Amino acid sequence: MRIALLAAFAAVFAAAGAAPHASFDxxxxxxxxxxxxxxxxxxxxxDVQMAAVFGKLVTAHPASAAGIRSDQRAxxxxxxxxxxxxxxxxxxxxxxxxxxxxxxxLQGNAFVVCGKPTxxxxxxxxxxxxxxxxxxxxxxLSGQKADSDAVLTKLAVAKTGAKPQDFKLEGQIFFDGVxxxxxxxxxxxxxxxxxxxxxxxxxxxxxxxxYWLYEPKTGAFRATKLGEQLSGFDVMADAKTKTIKVNxxxxxxxxxxxxxxxxxxxxxxxxxxxxxxxxxxxxxxxxASGTLCGxxxxxxxxxxxxxxxxxxxxSVKDFKPDEEPICDKPQLTAQGKLLDRLxxxxxxxxxxxxxxxxxxxxxxxxxxx
Numbered sequence: 001m002r003i004a005l006l007a008a009f010a011a012v013f014a015a016a017g018a019a020p021h022a023s024f025d026x027x028x029x030x031x032x033x034x035x036x037x038x039x040x041x042x043x044x045x046x047d048v049q050m051a052a053v054f055g056k057l058v059t060a061h062p063a064s065a066a067g068i069r070s071d072q073r074a075x076x077x078x079x080x081x082x083x084x085x086x087x088x089x090x091x092x093x094x095x096x097x098x099x100x101x102x103x104x105x106l107q108g109n110a111f112v113v114c115g116k117p118t119x120x121x122x123x124x125x126x127x128x129x130x131x132x133x134x135x136x137x138x139x140x141l142s143g144q145k146a147d148s149d150a151v152l153t154k155l156a157v158a159k160t161g162a163k164p165q166d167f168k169l170e171g172q173i174f175f176d177g178v179x180x181x182x183x184x185x186x187x188x189x190x191x192x193x194x195x196x197x198x199x200x201x202x203x204x205x206x207x208x209x210x211y212w213l214y215e216p217k218t219g220a221f222r223a224t225k226l227g228e229q230l231s232g233f234d235v236m237a238d239a240k241t242k243t244i245k246v247n248x249x250x251x252x253x254x255x256x257x258x259x260x261x262x263x264x265x266x267x268x269x270x271x272x273x274x275x276x277x278x279x280x281x282x283x284x285x286x287x288a289s290g291t292l293c294g295x296x297x298x299x300x301x302x303x304x305x306x307x308x309x310x311x312x313x314x315s316v317k318d319f320k321p322d323e324e325p326i327c328d329k330p331q332l333t334a335q336g337k338l339l340d341r342l343x344x345x346x347x348x349x350x351x352x353x354x355x356x357x358x359x360x361x362x363x364x365x366x367x368x369x
Contacts, residue, residue, distance in 0.1 A: 023051035033079050033095070037248055038323055040092055041061035046099040053103045057111075061131045066147030067113035068131075081205070081233070084255075090275075101236055105299060109133045110193040115176055119145060124175075128182050139182055141197070143169070150175040151197060155182075157212075162219055166211065171199025185235075187211055187226065188262060189242045195221055196235070205234050205249050229260060230268055242271065254278045263302055272367075273297040277326045292335050293327035294355070298367065305364035312354040313338070 022029075024047075026038035031342075037043050054072055058065045082094035105111050114128035122145050130137040140156040152171040158164040173181055177198070184193035192214040200208025208231045212221040232248030233255075243261050248255040254280075259271040275295040294313035298306050315336060320331045336354045343349055351357035 003065065021045075023258075024046045031080075032083055036083075036095065037090060043092060043095055043099070046096060046103075050099055050103055053106050057106050057131075061113075064113045064129065064131050067115055071113060073178070087222040090297070097236070106191075107132075108178075110186065112139075112182055112184050114179050115184060117150075117175075122146070125148065126178055126182075128282070130184060130193070133184070135193075137184075139195075141178070141182055141251075145175055146172075148175055149173065149201075150178045150181075152181075155195075155197060157195070157221055159219070165221055167186075167223060168219075169197075169199065171197075171208070171210070173198050173201040173207075177201065185237050186239065187237060187244070188213060189237070189239060190216070192216060199227070200231070209235065226267065229258075229269075232256075232258070248277075250274065268302060269300050271297055271299050291331075292338075293326070293332060294335075300367075301364055303364070304367070306361065306367055307364050308358055310358045311338075313354065315355045 011342070014139050021041075022034075024034070026044075029035045029038045039045050054068075058068055061068065065096040069139040073302060078308045079095060079098055082098060083091050095253075107143050109130070110134050111132050112128050112130050114126055117126040120218075124145050128141070130141040136159060138158045140154075140158075141152065142154045142156070143150050143152040143317055145151075149172050152169040152173070155167045155169055156164055157167070173196040181198040183196040185196050186192065187194040187196070194214050195209050197206050197212075199210050201282055202205050209227045211226040211230065213224055213226075214221050229243060230246055232246040234247040235244065236247075237244045243259050244267075246258045246260070247258050248258070254277050255272040255275045257275075258269055259273075260267050260268045262268070273295055274297075277291045277293055278296060292311075292313060294311065296312075297310040299308050299310075301307050314327060314332055316329060316332045319327075321329075339349065339354045339357055342357075342359060348360045348362065349357050350360070
């Protein structure tokens, strides 16, 4: 998708009294993402806003313009990940979230621009800067190139007026992705950007990350073990709800979204959503080793116990054999009877219909019980 049509393009629409559309010619839309953008007015409007934000950033930081353009091209390619899975509504929601989070990043103090890694023999070094960050942060990620991989060994962090910090690393990622390995995000919602670094690559396409939190009192970054929780396909922090969502592929045919929140200085899971084909919570009358199609969202209390489960199951009406369905028609028919079995076993159920309902447990239970 072309990104050269910027704020002036949006202004022309406004002046002409026309509703804004995409930042490119929809008559020439070629890729599935471009066609989806052009087919949805809200998404097309976000595309125009993105072009304006991008143009303003390039103008404000001409010395970093090449890196900013390269980073934006990489993001445009990453959008295609939203098209995994069969449901169009899911594609639209994913893209809208991506646009909104990307614009927030480009406008915030967490935006990072990296150059191309330099090679000296097999040793590499990658230099990055944070053009919008008031701390004047810069970084050097170094390691060894091993075939198509980058073996990470050190992260050097510099801040204006402060002594640089060096962190030893043990990680291995694809060398082609080293330029986008480093990010800043406000992990603990204290108003300061923290460091997020990709340290493990998976074909899943899950990723492993390490995090360093910025401590305003000391003016330094502190290593953490947050990567044990916040690793997956995508990690997004929502400043409005003060929650962090981790998207990940849990199997060949299933995706999971873990939602975390800070409680008493520690990160706690508050919800877990499984989509497409998944193993259900253990419920009477249904074999827990089997699968359901659709989604379930488990909600946790501060002790990590499940308090309720929201189900949005696919129905027989959703069965489309031409689209290589995850579940067959008999399975979709069978899972439509799950609600009756739950009611028969005395569960507290709030149901919209046989495929959309919430089970609330009178006594919270361990996950999987």
